[in-house]
Amino acid sequence: MNSKFDESVEALLEAIRKHDSIQAFKKAEQHIKKLPELEHLAHKMKAYQQDAVLFQKIEKDQAASKAGQEADKLEQELSQLPVVQDYRDKMQDASDLLQYITKTLEKKINEELTDAK
Structure with a gap:
């Protein structure tokens, strides 16, 4: 039983890795x-944020x-940088996909648990 579950999880992970939104995010x-x-600008921004909290x-x-x-x-x-906006858009698309998968799995598991009672 556990082997079948592990195979199913691996198949799901592989499908997620190959999904267009995940591929676009990785790119x-x-x-x-x-x-x-x-990275330098982001580091400076974080340093200023930390200074603000300390002060x-x-x-x-x-x-x-x-x-x-x-x-x-x-x-x-x-x-405002286009590359950052693109990154955020792609990250949001990937996040939406993962949320959809998570909610679908949660719904199916709850249905299975309810039916088993």
Whole structure:
């Protein structure tokens, strides 16, 4: 029984890996990874966000505000880049597929459990 289950899971995973939305996401992800300047900007944005939280904790409101504004500015700059927008779109499509599969499996399992009672 367990072997059949494992085979079914592996077949599902393989189908997911081959799905157009997953393939498109992987391609967009590879493209993003080839752009180190994006990683640098994202790292700077995270650093500003961390500074803002730290300054807030030590009650340095003006410094927290400035760091928060810098983080927001970088986030906006990153968000407007076409490569980032494409990546986010592809990630959303892949996420939608996985949510659909998860909900469908959950529904089928619940139906099986209800029928078994």
